[in-house]
Amino acid sequence: MKRLTVPAIRQRKGRTPLVMLTAYTVRTAQILDPHCDMLLVGDSLGQVIYGLPSTVPVTLEMMAAHGAAVVRGSFHALVTVDMPFGSYEASPEKAFESAAWLLKQTGAAAVKLEGGEAMAPTVHFLTERGIPVMGHVGLTPQAVNVLGGYGARGRSEEEAAKIVADGRAVADAGCFALVIEGVVEPVALDLTHGVACPTIGIGASAQCDGQVLVAEDMLGLFERTPRFVKRFADMAGLIDGAAASYAEDVRSRAFPGEGQVYAAKPPA
Ligand code: KIV
Numbered sequence: 001m002k003r004l005t006v007p008a009i010r011q012r013k014g015r016t017p018l019v020m021l022t023a024y025t026v027r028t029a030q031i032l033d034p035h036c037d038m039l040l041v042g043d044s045l046g047q048v049i050y051g052l053p054s055t056v057p058v059t060l061e062m063m064a065a066h067g068a069a070v071v072r073g074s075f076h077a078l079v080t081v082d083m084p085f086g087s088y089e090a091s092p093e094k095a096f097e098s099a100a101w102l103l104k105q106t107g108a109a110a111v112k113l114e115g116g117e118a119m120a121p122t123v124h125f126l127t128e129r130g131i132p133v134m135g136h137v138g139l140t141p142q143a144v145n146v147l148g149g150y151g152a153r154g155r156s157e158e159e160a161a162k163i164v165a166d167g168r169a170v171a172d173a174g175c176f177a178l179v180i181e182g183v184v185e186p187v188a189l190d191l192t193h194g195v196a197c198p199t200i201g202i203g204a205s206a207q208c209d210g211q212v213l214v215a216e217d218m219l220g221l222f223e224r225t226p227r228f229v230k231r232f233a234d235m236a237g238l239i240d241g242a243a244a245s246y247a248e249d250v251r252s253r254a255f256p257g258e259g260q261v262y263a264a265k266p267p268a
Pocket residue numbers: 022040041042043044045082179181202212213214
């Protein structure tokens with residue numbers, strides 16, 4: 001199976017919904033890859049993998065290490081790596097340097113960056129120079145210190161219009177796909193109709209051309225579960241049960257059993 005390309009993703013606008021999940025590690029990538037059109041190495045790894053309070057402290061080096069692992073663990077899905085806070089906002093040139101380094105380090109096909117009208121020239125600059133960009137508007141977690149929290153966006157007419165304008169600006173600048181996070185349904189609908197590229201929703205209703213979730217959230221492996229997450233498994237429960245069984249077997253000397261012990265003489 002050939003890996004999906006940026007033009008192939010673009011062409012899915014208005015067709016069968018695009019399936020995207022986050023992945024940060026090789027084994028998770030291997031398991032998710034056959035089911036997904038796209039894997040996102042999200043900077044949500046700051047909270048999910050490293051226990052950081054937000055995505056703000058995430059570094060390019062962290063994104064490169066996890067991005068390379070996910071590329072090594074996948075061969076079907078298109079892999080996009082998040083540009084971390086501070087690595088792209090200052091100028092299009094700075095963004096290009098960071099993005100090119102990320103693609104060289106990881107082998108990923110594309111980068112994602114947060115922001116609207118202010119980032120449109122950067123999206124254009126990168127796209128024109130061979131770096132496909134996925135946009136991200138609505139609730140943009142890297143701006144948590146400006147927004148003041150992670151609440152849904154677009155409830156006031158003014159805010160809704162701003163988000164739609166932001167999404168259009170980066171889409172018109174050349175984004176091949178656009179993540180819409182944490183917005184009320186009419187905003188997702190307006191944006192999906194208003195841009196030429198596929199929209200990928202997270203907490204943004206079914207009015208998008210695709211959906212993304214943080215894999216650990218939908219697997220039931222992360223303690224904070226926002227309203228928009230549906231749990232498709234209880235991995236925390238499974239791991240808890242397995243650890244309890246292991247502990248019991250070690251303490252009762254039931255493990256290791258005969259089957260797990262090396263024979264004194266190898267079988268003839
Ligand atoms: O970092 C991330 O996981 C993301 C998705 C939630 C869109 O940006």
